Structure formats: structure tokens, C-alpha cells
Amino acid sequence: xxxxxxxKLAACAALCALALPAAAEDEGxxxxxxxxxxxxxxxxxxxxxxxxxxxxxxxxxxxRTAADSRVGVMLDDVAAHLxxxxxxxxxxxxxxxxxxxxxxxxxxxxxPRNAGAPARLAVLDAQAQVVGNDAEAYLFAEKVGPYAxxxxxxxxLSVARGDDPxxxxxxxxxxxxxxxxxxxxxxxxxxxxxxxxDEFCEFEVASGSPTDxxxxxxxxxxxxxxxxxxxxxxxxxxxxxxxxxxxxGPGCALPLPIVVEPGQAVGGPAGPxxxxxx
Numbered sequence: 213x214x215x216x217x218x219x220k221l222a223a224c225a226a227l228c229a230l231a232l233p234a235a236a237e238d239e240g241x242x243x244x245x246x247x248x249x250x251x252x253x254x255x256x257x258x259x260x261x262x263x264x265x266x267x268x269x270x271x272x273x274x275x276r277t278a279a280d281s282r283v284g285v286m287l288d289d290v291a292a293h294l295x296x297x298x299x300x301x302x303x304x305x306x307x308x309x310x311x312x313x314x315x316x317x318x319x320x321x322x323x324p325r326n327a328g329a330p331a332r333l334a335v336l337d338a339q340a341q342v343v344g345n346d347a348e349a350y351l352f353a354e355k356v357g358p359y360a361x362x363x364x365x366x367x368x369l370s371v372a373r374g375d376d377p378x379x380x381x382x383x384x385x386x387x388x389x390x391x392x393x394x395x396x397x398x399x400x401x402x403x404x405x406x407x408x409x410d411e412f413c414e415f416e417v418a419s420g421s422p423t424d425x426x427x428x429x430x431x432x433x434x435x436x437x438x439x440x441x442x443x444x445x446x447x448x449x450x451x452x453x454x455x456x457x458x459x460x461g462p463g464c465a466l467p468l469p470i471v472v473e474p475g476q477a478v479g480g481p482a483g484p485x486x487x488x489x490x
Contacts, residue, residue, distance in 0.1 A: 240268040241302055241310060242287040245422035246411040249281025251294070265413030273302045277317070284407060284422065287312070290331045290342070291322040291425040293407045305332050314349045314360075320405035322346050322425050335360040338373040338389035345369055348405050359390040363400045371395060 244251075244267045252260040253273045260276070261267075269275065269285050276299050277283055284293045287302065287310035294300055298317025305311050311332040312321060321333050323342050330341035335349045338360050346365040351358055362371050363386035371387040372378040379387045379395040386400045412422050 241271045241273070241304065242269050242285050243267065244269065244283060245286045245291065245413055246282070246284030246293070246407070247413065248283075248408070248411045249296070250278040251281055251283035252276050269302060271302055271304050274315075275300045275302065282406060282408075282411065284411070286422055286425070287331070289323070289325055289425075291407070291422060293320040293322070293405055295319065295405050305329070314351055316351055318348065318350045318405055320346070320348045320407060322407070324425050333362065335362065336389060336391075338362065338371055338387070338395070340369050340371045340387075342369070343367075346404075354390075357391050359388065362387045362389070365400075365404065 244263050244265055247263065247265055251263045253263055253267075253269055253275050254260040255270060255272050263269075263275075263283060269287075275283065275285070275294060277294050277296050279296055281296050282294060284291060285302075290310045292300065292310075292312050295318045298319060299315040300317075300319050301313040301315055303311040303313070307329045309329045309331045311334070312319060314333075314335040319333075321331070321342055323331055323345050326344050328343060330343045333340045333342050333347055333349055335351055336358065340347060340349075340362050344367045346367075347369050348363040348365075350361040350363070352361065362369065362381065364381040365383050367383065369381045369387070370378050371381065371389065373389055373395055376395055379397055381387045381397055381400075384400050385397050388396050388398055409423055
């Protein structure tokens with residue numbers, strides 16, 4: 213048997229050592245399960261790639277949707293549905309469950325599990341532990357700065373923020389996280405971020421239908437990226453003290469969501485050394 217020179221063996225060993233972390237990084241977090249319009253995914257240091265049905269998504273991806281567009285992704289057993297003009301950073305928690313951080317717009321996360329380690333839904337400095345939930349996160353603009361709202365439909369959703377006492381949204385409630393106020397709850401609107409069945413991708417081979425992950429009370433979308441009704445109409449800018457959300461409670465009027473602009477987002481990537489974890 214021919215022996216390789218020592219210098220070639222050393223080079224081979226170095227290349228193999230470099231290949232192992234890359235293979236680990238390429239392990240997919242999930243796949244595209246529904247699509248309407250245009251959406252992209254972008255890994256750190258790479259160009260955005262257009263998404264299509266069945267495309268993989270990774271734990272260091274940032275997902276973006278265009279105007280009049282939506283995308284749904286299956287992250288292990290958890291479904292995430294991004295509305296139009298939305299930006300979400302994907303990752304994994306310390307126990308390897310899916311994590312999603314909303315950086316602009318609005319996202320819905322549906323987890324059909326009844327037990328197990330929680331997934332994470334985060335926006336600004338607030339985060340929720342998700343198990344068996346149908347939860348939504350919104351990022352809104354206000355004169356004093358952006359603020360977050362996390363809403364729940366199926367099971368209690370506990371929201372934490374730094375050293376503040378946590379708040380729990382019961383089904384039909386939202387936790388409001390404003391930068392200068394304690395967390396508080398308010399009644400939710402009466403329609404959900406769309407997860408329309410007619411947009412689900414068709415797969416020749418699939419371990420389960422994405423429709424299995426919808427709430428039984430799911431509300432179909434009346435149109436791409438549109439939430440309608442008297443309690444959820446897009447509003448013009450309203451300053452502090454000009455809407456019912458200021459003090460919580462019913463009659464909460466929602467300001468217009470922050471729109472993703474090229475190169476801009478609210479929130480931030482995972483911290484140094486987190487390797488795609490949020």
C-alpha cells in the first residue's frame with residue numbers, strides 16, 4: 213500500500229478537521245411548509261436566497277418576507293408563520309429546541325406538543341416559553357420607541373423580561389412589553405395571523421402534514437397579509453396616550469407594525485459564541 217508523505221497527511225487532517233464543524237452547522241432546523249409571494253433566508257456572511265416549497269432553513273438563518281407575502285416553516289415539530297414585511301431570526305435554545313426572534317413585523321408560532329422542553333418566541337427583550345401554544349408576536353412603532361406584544365390563543369403563555377416580574381397571557385389575551393413600563397396584559401384582537409391551508413406546500417414524501425399543526429379554531433386569511441375587522445384595522449401613527457393600549461384592558465387599538473427596511477431591523481442576532489442560539 214502506498215503511503216502518503218507526512219506533509220500530505222497533515223494537510224488532509226487539517227481539511228477533515230475543518231469539515232466537521234461545517235457539517236454540524238449545515239444540519240437543518242426545518243423546511244418551508246407554506247408560501248405566498250416572495251420570501252428569503254440569509255445565513256450569516258452569505259447572500260439572501262429565495263425560498264421555495266420544501267427548501268431547508270437553518271439555525272443561523274434570518275427569514276424575510278416581501279410586501280403581500282407570507283411564508284410558513286416547520287421547525288422540528290413547531291410551525292412558524294411570518295406575515296408580510298416580517299423579519300425573524302431562527303436559532304435553537306440551550307436544550308436544542310427551536311427558537312424564533314421577531315425583528316420586525318409579526319409572526320405566529322403553533323406548537324402541537326403537550327409536553328417536553330419549550331421552544332422560544334422572543335421579541336425585543338421579552339421572551340416566551342412555548343409548549344402546546346398558538347402564540348403570536350408583534351413589533352409596533354411608537355414615538356417613545358418600539359414595543360412588543362405577545363398574544364395567546366390555546367394555553368397560558370408566560371412572558372419574561374429581564375428582572376421584571378413575568379406576566380402570563382391566558383387564551384385571548386396579550387402581554388404588552390413597552391420599554392418604560394412594567395409588563396401588563398390586555399385583551400387580544402379577534403383575528404389571528406394567517407396560516408391559510410390553501411398556501412400549504414404539497415410534498416411527495418412527508419412525515420406529517422403541516423395542517424396537523426394548526427389550531428382547530430384557526431381563522432383563514434381573507435387575503436395576502438391582511439388582518440381585518442373592527443378590532444384589527446391598520447392605523448395611522450398614534451403617539452403615547454392616544455390609544456387604548458396605554459393602560460391595557462379591552463378596546464386596545466393597535467398601531468402599525470414596524471416595516472422591514474433594507475439593512476435595518478429591531479432586535480439583534482444571537483450573542484457572541486451562541487452559534488445560532490437565541
